[in-house]
Amino acid sequence: MRITVCIKQVPGTSQVEIDPETGVLKRDGVESKMNPFDLYALETALRLKQQYGGEITVISMGPPQAQAVIREAYMMGADRGFLLSDRQFGGADVLATSYTLSQGIRATGPFDLLICGKQTTDGDTAQVGAELAEFLGIPHVTNVCQIHGADATSLTVTQDMPLHRLTARIALPCLITVEKGIFEPRLPSYKLMTATADRPVSIITLADLADNNPLHYGLNGSPTQVKRIFPPDKSDSQERWDGPEAESADRLFHFLDDHKFLQKLG
Amino acid sequence: MPSIIIHQEKATDPQALLSLCPFGAIELVGGKLAITSGCRMCRNCLKRGNGVFELVEDQSAGVDKSAWRGLAVIAEVEEGTIHPVTFELLGKAKELAAKISQPVYALLLGTGVKKLAPVLTEYGADEVHVYDQEELRYFRIEPYTAAAEDFISKVKPTAILVGGTPAGRSLAPRLAARFRTGLTADCTKLDISKTTDLDQIRPAYGGNIMAHINTPRHRPQFATVRYKIFSIPPKCPNPAARIVNATIPPEKLASGLEILQAEVKERVRGIEDAEVIVAAGRGFRKPEDLALLQELADLLDGRLASTRALVEAGWTDARQQIGLSGRTVKPKLIITCGVSGAIQFVAGMNGAEKIIAINTDPEAPIFNIAHIGIIGDLYKIVPELIASIKQSRKED
Numbered sequence: 001m002r003i004t005v006c007i008k009q010v011p012g013t014s015q016v017e018i019d020p021e022t023g024v025l026k027r028d029g030v031e032s033k034m035n036p037f038d039l040y041a042l043e044t045a046l047r048l049k050q051q052y053g054g055e056i057t058v059i060s061m062g063p064p065q066a067q068a069v070i071r072e073a074y075m076m077g078a079d080r081g082f083l084l085s086d087r088q089f090g091g092a093d094v095l096a097t098s099y100t101l102s103q104g105i106r107a108t109g110p111f112d113l114l115i116c117g118k119q120t121t122d123g124d125t126a127q128v129g130a131e132l133a134e135f136l137g138i139p140h141v142t143n144v145c146q147i148h149g150a151d152a153t154s155l156t157v158t159q160d161m162p163l164h165r166l167t168a169r170i171a172l173p174c175l176i177t178v179e180k181g182i183f184e185p186r187l188p189s190y191k192l193m194t195a196t197a198d199r200p201v202s203i204i205t206l207a208d209l210a211d212n213n214p215l216h217y218g219l220n221g222s223p224t225q226v227k228r229i230f231p232p233d234k235s236d237s238q239e240r241w242d243g244p245e246a247e248s249a250d251r252l253f254h255f256l257d258d259h260k261f262l263q264k265l266g
Numbered sequence: 267m268p269s270i271i272i273h274q275e276k277a278t279d280p281q282a283l284l285s286l287c288p289f290g291a292i293e294l295v296g297g298k299l300a301i302t303s304g305c306r307m308c309r310n311c312l313k314r315g316n317g318v319f320e321l322v323e324d325q326s327a328g329v330d331k332s333a334w335r336g337l338a339v340i341a342e343v344e345e346g347t348i349h350p351v352t353f354e355l356l357g358k359a360k361e362l363a364a365k366i367s368q369p370v371y372a373l374l375l376g377t378g379v380k381k382l383a384p385v386l387t388e389y390g391a392d393e394v395h396v397y398d399q400e401e402l403r404y405f406r407i408e409p410y411t412a413a414a415e416d417f418i419s420k421v422k423p424t425a426i427l428v429g430g431t432p433a434g435r436s437l438a439p440r441l442a443a444r445f446r447t448g449l450t451a452d453c454t455k456l457d458i459s460k461t462t463d464l465d466q467i468r469p470a471y472g473g474n475i476m477a478h479i480n481t482p483r484h485r486p487q488f489a490t491v492r493y494k495i496f497s498i499p500p501k502c503p504n505p506a507a508r509i510v511n512a513t514i515p516p517e518k519l520a521s522g523l524e525i526l527q528a529e530v531k532e533r534v535r536g537i538e539d540a541e542v543i544v545a546a547g548r549g550f551r552k553p554e555d556l557a558l559l560q561e562l563a564d565l566l567d568g569r570l571a572s573t574r575a576l577v578e579a580g581w582t583d584a585r586q587q588i589g590l591s592g593r594t595v596k597p598k599l600i601i602t603c604g605v606s607g608a609i610q611f612v613a614g615m616n617g618a619e620k621i622i623a624i625n626t627d628p629e630a631p632i633f634n635i636a637h638i639g640i641i642g643d644l645y646k647i648v649p650e651l652i653a654s655i656k657q658s659r660k661e662d
Contacts, residue, residue: 095449134411135443166404226479229478239637248642249651249654252647
């Protein structure tokens with residue numbers, strides 16, 4: 001089975017800087033890590049490979065230093081790694097990101113299964129997987145919490161929806177996004193780290209893509225525009241109780257009583 | 267985004283050209299070739315179409331916005347009933363539509379759902395478009411996208427609001443990519459300008475910042491909004507409303523997905539529906555101590571919730587998690603205990619009517635949004651409060 005996993009480098013902390021001009025995240029100088037949700041996607045791919053054989057490709061988009069997450073994927077057992085990196089890709093919204101990934105994935109050759117994590121911890125939109133599937137013209141299933149098995153033409157999975165657990169057979173090629181906890185991700189292995197130290201990370205630039213029109217990428221290719229950024233609301237009427245705990249507990253009791261929160265079971 | 271134009275005069279055998287497209291997006295309409303929105307820009311037709319198809323770059327000021335009118339809400343149906351997020355979105359759509367004097371549409375997809383259409387008019391829809399077809403029994407992405415695409419192509423709404431549920435967060439991006447347009451996920455505020463540009467506010471970059479996002483050159487505009495962000499409007503008869511029954515040919519509803527089994531999950535009363543919530547954070551020292559907060563929750567007829575950290579530590583269930591990657595709650599009262607107030611958490615609960623925060627750290631960001639900020643040790647305050655409540659009930 002030929003499996004491609006989409007991974008992303010995210011800031012290691014939520015304290016990040018924003019470019020006030022463009023409203024775009026500044027990634028330089030911030031400690032980075034692999035998006036934690038992507039570890040589950042990669043682990044899912046590794047388990048499928050153990051069972052059915054094949055090859056695992058990881059692909060990411062980001063600045064050159066995002067190669068670090070490809071290396072990390074090698075240390076977990078990925079076979080091939082590609083990084084979509086070009087200045088023209090910067091500042092992409094969901095549509096431009098998905099389109100760029102779709103072009104990059106086409107450039108890396110045929111695949112049977114694409115796996116994405118549930119969401120990223122920085123963008124938090126959980127929308128790239130579905131847009132990517134659309135651009136590639138393949139079905140997708142989100143919220144996959146269990147893999148039952150695969151054959152030459154299909155994959156059987158269970159999808160965790162609010163009221164149901166839906167078990168479905170999906171025709172290959174397809175895209176799935178997996179839930180956190182589908183499998184316990186393995187740790188990067190030292191043995192693999194040394195074994196893959198010389199393995200290249202292939203860089204894909206705009207010129208390598210079938211559609212190399214810069215207007216379709218990055219900020220130019222993004223229908224959404226950040227008009228303004230501003231700090232979150234603070235609540236208007238606020239009080240602070242910083243007396244002794246016994247006094248605060250008593251005030252809280254009377255507050256709850258006055259506001260009728262105590263009467264239901266009274 | 268580029269588009270493909272067709273030189274009809276160069277097409278000697280139009281019928282033969284239809285097979286060029288692996289997505290079936292080339293059609294013959296009245297004897298003329300046409301490219302439908304099924305086009306994925308794979309460009310196969312450019313290479314093998316002998317010059318009939320030509321790529322043109324779009325560098326114009328964007329679409330003709332006057333061709334796109336009205337606000338549409340995609341209804342979410344769960345087990346034969348409308349999910350309340352749909353009513354919340356209809357209320358917001360009605361408010362926005364009034365500002366630009368345009369109609370509100372609702373799109374209803376499913377099997378046996380026709381009977382649910384009238385209630386959508388009572389919450390603000392002027393027109394309900396119903397696709398009641400067997401192929402739409404379960405949420406499967408391709409048929410749902412195809413039916414919604416059919417509706418959007420016919421009605422051309424300027425903006426489409428979709429519930430931020432698992433199904434909505436799967437369908438909205440798929441549609442946005444199909445129409446090659448903008449999508450803003452998890453909006454917390456929406457407004458609309460005279461130009462029909464949707465003003466979308468969402469927490470960005472982990473929520474340290476709020477972003478105001480527009481889609482100035484593309485239509486339709488897609489936004490997803492989580493449950494309990496907006497309020498359900500009062501029900502109100504709308505006798506002028508129309509219900510439009512639409513169908514699309516079953517072959518357009520084909521899917522690579524076959525549902526083998528639909529197992530109904532055990533119904534757990536979620537924190538989303540609670541009027542009172544007590545929320546635990548890292549201020550708790552060990553999992554057993556959560557029993558204390560559970561007791562308080564029970565006394566207040568409320569529910570126990572927590573931050574992401576406690577879910578990750580295995581102390582609480584994922585269904586109890588408040589925040590961007592958990593649930594959004596809008597209770598009448600929330601008491602947070604030992605919660606620092608990371609913005610991801612705050613984004614999931616700052617719609618609460620009354621926020622009371624207990625934390626030992628006077629600098630904790632939770633105090634920025636709390637109506638009552640209590641600086642103190644939860645291990646001292648909560649037991650005292652529990653004792654007082656119990657005492658008062660004994661006296662009654």
